[in-house]
Amino acid sequence: MDRVPPGQILTQRFPILTYGEEPRVSPETWRLEVRGLVEAPLVLGYADLLALPQVEVVRDFHCVTRWSRLDVAWKGVQARVLLERARPRPEAVAVLVHSYGGYTTNLLLEDLLREDVLLAHTLFGRPLPPERGGPVRLLVPHLYAWKSAKWVQAIELLDHLELGFWERLGYHWRGDPWREERFQEGPIPAASLRFRSKKT
Template identity: 85%
Template sequence: MEKRVPPGQILTERFPILTYGEEPEVSPEAWAFEIRGLVENPLRLTYQDLLKEPQVDLTRDFHCVTRWSRLDVAWRGVRVRDLLERARPRPEAVAALVHSYGGYTTNLLLEDLLREDVLLAHTLFGKPLPRERGGPVRLLVPHLYAWKSAKWVRAIELLDHLELGFWERYGYHWRGDPWREERFQEGPVPGHLLRFRSRKP
């Protein structure tokens, strides 16, 4: 059997909820999502628009930087790759800043967003994604630590550089690969990717 629990992680049957600050309250009717920045065709979707897109059922393991892992978490949602293909990233786009309701941000490389198992997830274990889990819609990036799977997602902004998000500015790793235990940044962020500037959400 393929090893499924990354080094330093503890397997749990529970599904802890960890959130910094207050949970934003966003109804499905009020939720909207954008792909913007370095794209040829900026995209905007309502919740009903999202449900009309081709849907994907996906079961993946979930790894938190606080050292717990939960296996076989069942999600339903829309592939981000499909939406990005419609938005048509410009050639200079290499990274993204993900924005959430409530002001949270996290950064990702474009190549990570283009993986086939990265979703805008609206369903968890067959039920609508609850508010405390990031509902009505969260980003799911299962191959990286869970802080990259931004709750209450509202936009993906494509950039020509890596711009650090909320936790990354406080010393979390710029990428967050659990198999490499990329929990905290040790050494410099790759200089050819990085640009930092203060932003408003």
């Protein structure tokens, strides 16, 4: 199977694209909240994250600006591990991810629960540098890279889809590279804006 989604160009470089000022957050001051529609809200520091089970993944990385880099090596904690501890409520079906500096992006909860979605702190065997979102960024390798929020600060679980920064400016509400979901064409389907409880 071809590893390069349609419209993408392979590069050996790893461009750094950031809108606005780059937040500077030290490992000592970094905190992550898991909040919203959860039974047990969490607040973790960097040391707490390192104390959790660690995984390494090698995944391809696809930017909506049409470049792809293959075989990027990450290390971190699976997002699903944190969500298991926070215990999402039945009506939680979507997520708004908040970053230091004010950036936000949205995800479906099912996307966040995939086994290769990480809170990543290591890139190619070295601590994640600030310009790439360190000390900790979200990695969502099956979606375009703007969903892999840098400098992640909070994961907020919701019963509806709330658009993030780029999504409000016209980027697609999901961002699947294989479907070239770069920009939202036409209205967002009503079913995507609010989800029913899984028990109804």
